Amino acid sequence: GQNIDQPTEMTATEGAIVQINCTYQTSGFNGLFWYQQHAGEAPTFLSYNVLDGLEEKGRFSSFLSRSKGYSYLLLKELQMKDSASYLCAVKADDYKLSFGAGTTVTVRA
């Protein structure tokens, strides 16, 4: 099976920066996805990395190191609306997505 690990919870202050780490051990690799999920809602796509390096999209950036089996999602200038769960998902050799359990981020005023 696939193994994807991320912290359960993180708390940060409005305006700050938070980094959510994700490590994975999978059968092959065809890309890593980050999704955001607000409580009671569906996950929505945030970013996709298939090559090593940093992908930046506004306040959110995602980094990938394939050799280390490691990714992080960086959330800058945190806003209250960023309080949500962040899901790391890896597409392995079978092209199916395997999800981590998610990291719940709480932004405090």
Added chain:
Amino acid sequence: IAGITQAPTSQILAAGRRMTLRCTQDMRHNAMYWYRQDLGLGLRLIHYSNTAGTTGKGEVPDGYSVSRANTDDFPLTLASAVPSQTSVYFCASSEGSLYHEQFFGPGTRLTVL
């Protein structure tokens, strides 16, 4: 409005009953997926379909069946519901099964008593 819809929004079901969760997308996506989400376990793939007419088993397929008669619809059936199938079920679709992101429906909250 383009997107993916699921029905019902929520359901309480007696154990042993048969139940079909409906999923429809109008984005003409080839691939569709069913996941269940349980606290602490994340999203787990139940069944998938890479294109109309084909289906495959995911990580937790037991007790569930699917069909894909056309591009738009991908129903999930619980033949005889059990309490361990209490969960939130998400349907998703993607343009292809290779490198494209998945779009998720709003979910169905199912309680089996």
